[in-house]
Amino acid sequence: MAQRQNIIEESFENVQARFRSAGEELQKLQDRANENRQELADRAQARAEKVQKQLLKVPAIKAADDFRIDMVKQIEAQVDEFMSRMPVASMSEVKKLERKVNGLTRKVRALEKAAQS
Numbered sequence: 001m002a003q004r005q006n007i008i009e010e011s012f013e014n015v016q017a018r019f020r021s022a023g024e025e026l027q028k029l030q031d032r033a034n035e036n037r038q039e040l041a042d043r044a045q046a047r048a049e050k051v052q053k054q055l056l057k058v059p060a061i062k063a064a065d066d067f068r069i070d071m072v073k074q075i076e077a078q079v080d081e082f083m084s085r086m087p088v089a090s091m092s093e094v095k096k097l098e099r100k101v102n103g104l105t106r107k108v109r110a111l112e113k114a115a116q117s
Contacts, residue, residue: 055061
């Protein structure tokens, strides 16, 4: 009976060891896959940048890109001008007001707490 129990325990320990080993191997495979994925992404990015630089050497594409840049600048300037004419607060003004409101809220809470004491 004790021998049978030892065999069962050894078998169980063997199975557990194999599961641990399989988990470690799986982790190694995942790590290697992540490294390969990152390496592939880096190579693809470098290749894309190289192709982009080569394309920008073509006069027609360079002219089109320059035109695109000019249009973006003009559109941004027109949007800024439009927004400045509208009675709408800018993002920096909203953040400044938000900080003031938060500060006032803290002061009101402190006063309420002091009044309760």
